[in-house]
Amino acid sequence: MTTFGYSPEQAYLLLGAAPIEGRMSGVVDIPNSCATVYLPTAIFDFDVRPSASGPARVPQGTSTPHASPLIVNAIADSQKAAGKTGPALYTTSLYIMIALQAIGFLANELIRPVNAKFHEPQATGVGGQDTVATTQRGS
Structure with a gap:
C-alpha cells in the first residue's frame, strides 16, 4: 500500500x-x-x-481525507515533539481509536427498527406486484 x-x-x-x-x-x-x-x-x-x-502513485491531497489517519498522524506528531519515539508515538492514538470503535459499536447497538406506524402502506400494482402506495398529503 x-x-x-x-x-x-x-x-x-x-x-x-x-x-x-x-x-x-x-x-x-x-x-x-x-x-x-x-x-x-x-x-x-x-x-x-x-x-x-x-x-x-496517487498524489497526497487529491482524495477525500479520512479521519483516522489524520487523528493518528496529528497525535504521533505531537508525541514526537514531546520527545517520544517508536511505539510510544502511537499509544495515545490507539486508545483514541479504541474509544471511537466503542462509540461506533454502541451507536450501532442503539439503532432500532422504525415503528410500524411510520411505514408506508403496501398496495398491489400492475400484474399483482407489490408497490409502495403514494398518498398526497394536505394541499
Whole structure:
C-alpha cells in the first residue's frame, strides 16, 4: 500500500478496519500452496487493481481525507515533539481509536427498527406486484 502513497501507519489502520478475507488457496499443490487475500476495492478513493502499467502513485491531497489517519498522524506528531519515539508515538492514538470503535459499536447497538406506524402502506400494482402506495398529503 505504500506503493500507492499510504504511509505504513495508514496502511496498517486501513487494513485493520477493512473487511479482509484470507484463504489458503491451492492446497492440493503442496508444497506450492498459496495464500490469497480478498480486499474490497470499493474502500479506496482510486483504482488499486493491478494493470499492465503497474501501480500508479496517487498524489497526497487529491482524495477525500479520512479521519483516522489524520487523528493518528496529528497525535504521533505531537508525541514526537514531546520527545517520544517508536511505539510510544502511537499509544495515545490507539486508545483514541479504541474509544471511537466503542462509540461506533454502541451507536450501532442503539439503532432500532422504525415503528410500524411510520411505514408506508403496501398496495398491489400492475400484474399483482407489490408497490409502495403514494398518498398526497394536505394541499
